[in-house]
Amino acid sequence: MKFFSSRSRPVHLGGYPLERLARLRAPLAEFPDIPFPEVSFSRPEHPESIVNAMGPFQAMMDVLRTGPVNPVRAIIPEDPADRANHLKAFGYYNDASMMGICALPDAARLDKPRQSPGTGALARDLRERQTKTLAAGVDVIMANLRDAASAPATPLPAHTHALVILNAYPRDPRPDEPGSDWIIDAQAQRAALRATENATVLAEYIRQLGFDARVHSATTSDLNPGLCALAAGLTVWEGDALKAPWIGERFGLAVVSTDMDLAPDLPLSPLAEQPVSVIGGLAWQLGTHGGLSDRTQDPFARRDFAAGPHPFERLKRIDKPTTYIDAPNVPRIPKRTDMFARGQFGDMGPKVQDAMKGGHHVIKSAPSAAQRRLLGALILLQDGDITSDPTETDPARNATNLKAASYFLGIDAAGLSACPDWTWYSHDATGTPIDPPHDQALSMIVDQGFETMEGASGDDWISVSQSMRAYLRFAVLGGAIAQHLRNLGYPAKAHTVMDGDVLQPPLLLLSGLGEVSRIGEVILNPFLGPRLKSGVVTTTMPVTHDRPIDFGLQAFCEACNKCARECPSGAITAGPKRMFNGYEIWKSDSQKCATYRITNQGGAMCGRCMKTCPWNLEGLFAETPFRWIASNLPAAAPLLAKLDDKVGKGGLNPVKKWWWDIERKPDGGYGIPAAPVNARDLQTDLDLKFEDQTLAVYPAPLAPHPWPYPDPMNREAGIKAHADLVSADEHRARTARGET
Ligand code: SF4
Numbered sequence: 001m002k003f004f005s006s007r008s009r010p011v012h013l014g015g016y017p018l019e020r021l022a023r024l025r026a027p028l029a030e031f032p033d034i035p036f037p038e039v040s041f042s043r044p045e046h047p048e049s050i051v052n053a054m055g056p057f058q059a060m061m062d063v064l065r066t067g068p069v070n071p072v073r074a075i076i077p078e079d080p081a082d083r084a085n086h087l088k089a090f091g092y093y094n095d096a097s098m099m100g101i102c103a104l105p106d107a108a109r110l111d112k113p114r115q116s117p118g119t120g121a122l123a124r125d126l127r128e129r130q131t132k133t134l135a136a137g138v139d140v141i142m143a144n145l146r147d148a149a150s151a152p153a154t155p156l157p158a159h160t161h162a163l164v165i166l167n168a169y170p171r172d173p174r175p176d177e178p179g180s181d182w183i184i185d186a187q188a189q190r191a192a193l194r195a196t197e198n199a200t201v202l203a204e205y206i207r208q209l210g211f212d213a214r215v216h217s218a219t220t221s222d223l224n225p226g227l228c229a230l231a232a233g234l235t236v237w238e239g240d241a242l243k244a245p246w247i248g249e250r251f252g253l254a255v256v257s258t259d260m261d262l263a264p265d266l267p268l269s270p271l272a273e274q275p276v277s278v279i280g281g282l283a284w285q286l287g288t289h290g291g292l293s294d295r296t297q298d299p300f301a302r303r304d305f306a307a308g309p310h311p312f313e314r315l316k317r318i319d320k321p322t323t324y325i326d327a328p329n330v331p332r333i334p335k336r337t338d339m340f341a342r343g344q345f346g347d348m349g350p351k352v353q354d355a356m357k358g359g360h361h362v363i364k365s366a367p368s369a370a371q372r373r374l375l376g377a378l379i380l381l382q383d384g385d386i387t388s389d390p391t392e393t394d395p396a397r398n399a400t401n402l403k404a405a406s407y408f409l410g411i412d413a414a415g416l417s418a419c420p421d422w423t424w425y426s427h428d429a430t431g432t433p434i435d436p437p438h439d440q441a442l443s444m445i446v447d448q449g450f451e452t453m454e455g456a457s458g459d460d461w462i463s464v465s466q467s468m469r470a471y472l473r474f475a476v477l478g479g480a481i482a483q484h485l486r487n488l489g490y491p492a493k494a495h496t497v498m499d500g501d502v503l504q505p506p507l508l509l510l511s512g513l514g515e516v517s518r519i520g521e522v523i524l525n526p527f528l529g530p531r532l533k534s535g536v537v538t539t540t541m542p543v544t545h546d547r548p549i550d551f552g553l554q555a556f557c558e559a560c561n562k563c564a565r566e567c568p569s570g571a572i573t574a575g576p577k578r579m580f581n582g583y584e585i586w587k588s589d590s591q592k593c594a595t596y597r598i599t600n601q602g603g604a605m606c607g608r609c610m611k612t613c614p615w616n617l618e619g620l621f622a623e624t625p626f627r628w629i630a631s632n633l634p635a636a637a638p639l640l641a642k643l644d645d646k647v648g649k650g651g652l653n654p655v656k657k658w659w660w661d662i663e664r665k666p667d668g669g670y671g672i673p674a675a676p677v678n679a680r681d682l683q684t685d686l687d688l689k690f691e692d693q694t695l696a697v698y699p700a701p702l703a704p705h706p707w708p709y710p711d712p713m714n715r716e717a718g719i720k721a722h723a724d725l726v727s728a729d730e731h732r733a734r735t736a737r738g739e740t
Contacts, residue, residue: 201370228255334704383492449469485539552630579726602678
């Protein structure tokens with residue numbers, strides 16, 4: 001937990017107070033002989049090691065290290081310092097521990113570029129793999145990926161600058177620690193994977209802006225990453241080792257080289273010349289700069305990996321979720337019911353369909369266009385064959401290992417439950433019936449990030465990217481967990497935003513990751529609030545289950561209407577919970593919500609409900625009383641909700657706005673948006689009444705057919721269906737009378 005807020009700390013400065021370090025006066029003229037890090041993702045002698053499963057994901061990113069450059073240069077600030085700060089902020093947004101920039105030294109170029117053996121194998125394998133997804137624009141991504149996979153390696157072009165990404169190791173897992181069976185000796189691979197994910201997105205982003213860029217990872221590279229880190233002022237070379245302040249030798253690197261002109265950082269002065277107060281004094285102990293501190297830099301310093309970074313052990317566990325699920329009567333619906341699928345097939349009219357052509361609703365924002373290339377490519381790794389018999393058969397040990405591995409890799413919260421048949425869609429993307437193949441679920445959530453959310457309105461030009469960033473993180477880490485399960489002999493699939501066969505909210509409830517919130521299908525977590533995206537890995541591996549949680553949210557949301565009041569499309573109900581398809585929820589108007597998100601002119605997509613919710617917290621010690629009162633004194637909820645407005649929480653913090661407001665134009669280049677940018681503040685004067693809302697819902701009887709062609713929505717029928725929804729009590733009574 002943090003003592004000092006980051007409110008006034010710009011995002012490009014990052015978590016460590018790098019700006020307070022002593023630096024040399026000029027770039028380095030000579031460089032030491034720094035060895036290239038040897039990081040292998042192949043460990044056949046240890047089939048239980050998670051490292052084997054991370055290999056294909058690292059290889060996929062290596063395949064995407066280059067790519068076509070947008071022929072139209074974006075309209076972006078000319079100042080190299082502005083550009084440098086922007087790209088560093090993007091790197092921190094992607095969770096780098098440190099970011100630095102250097103003019104690319106000739107000495108950093110390798111005489112013999114590295115290429116991992118895994119990359120060539122994956123490139124050959126990609127030709128065989130097919131996709132089955134409803135996501136728009138994936139055909140373009142696949143064509144692009146196959147081109148990249150079959151392209152011969154070319155010499156590094158005349159790049160002038162390098163962006164260096166440093167990812168710190170958490171503490172080493174102890175061999176006697178519960179859950180450490182699969183994660184021993186995997187630090188270098190973990191750091192390489194996370195840094196490479198960041199670099200892959202940044203390089204693609206730079207190319208989307210019309211400049212060339214290439215990734216140099218720990219496995220495939222034209223550059224010596226250690227030498228770049230030294231030149232970019234992230235490390236020093238002392239005692240024949242690279243050392244980073246506060247971190248020491250425990251980190252991994254990735255580099256993006258580019259021809260974009262960027263303001264470089266100066267090299268660091270020797271560690272002995274660094275101000276003691278900055279490196280180890282009270283300021284660092286407390287984190288007075290608002291970033292990381294000695295206490296918070298490693299969330300696992302005092303916790304087992306299997307327990308995760310948040311104190312879930314303090315929550316009240318219950319046998320059933322706090323909202324009713326009529327499990328025997330939950331109807332299974334086709335995947336085609338998803339509003340984004342309906343929009344794409346024209347069910348919601350030509351305006352929505354046009355806005356989705358080629359995935360335009362996502363790629364109109366440059367950061368998410370960059371994230372989407374990798375996210376789409378990873379569809380090919382979500383599922384696969386098993387090649388051995390199962391070995392790990394102890395359910396409790398499996399559960400602990402799965403959670404420890406998820407948290408070690410970087411998932412923010414994970415929970416285990418059964419995966420009942422009623423949580424599976426009835427038909428897949430082609431309209432083929434789904435026979436549920438797995439009965440166990442590992443649900444995971446990824447924080448969308450407090451820092452960027454602070455600077456955003458929730459529906460501006462970074463909104464879609466906040467979602468894609470979290471979806472991508474799950475696709476990499478959840479995908480690696482699914483691969484690991486298959487390596488251990490159990491079928492497993494990672495269900496991502498691009499290709500998933502299960503409904504995730506009920507699984508999140510069953511696995512104790514949150515409660516139903518007023519926002520509707522968004523499950524709210526007590527530590528992250530609604531500021532999250534989820535993913536699920538299904539499998540047949542036997543595991544013990546977590547139990548649902550109760551942290552008082554039902555009473556809180558009853559008393560608080562803030563998300564409904566702030567929703568730009570008026571899609572969130574201000575009324576009571578109702579039964580929908582067998583679930584008791586605050587049912588929102590998903591058609592209104594999806595239409596607004598897809599056709600938003602002043603930004604790309606929307607997450608304003610997450611932004612403005614009082615549970616969207618920074619993780620400060622000062623927030624402890626709020627959490628306790630909100631969870632334990634339901635009568636105080638109206639007061640807390642009002643207080644949240646009074647102190648301006650949920651408003652805009654311009655210090656945190658690091659992204660550029662640019663929009664993809666018809667010529668494919670990014671430039672000034674046509675419409676005014678959404679920069680909303682709170683609407684505290686609005687008194688939203690349920691009786692003034694007109695909402696539509698589409699329960700199972702109004703669901704579309706399962707096939708990939710149009711089935712127009714009937715909004716009048718949806719409005720009537722909303723009026724006909726009943727409470728959980730009434731539903732139970734009708735069921736008892738045999739009326740449902
Ligand atoms: Fe619940 Fe209020 Fe958050 Fe909406 S804004 S989800 S009503 S706590």
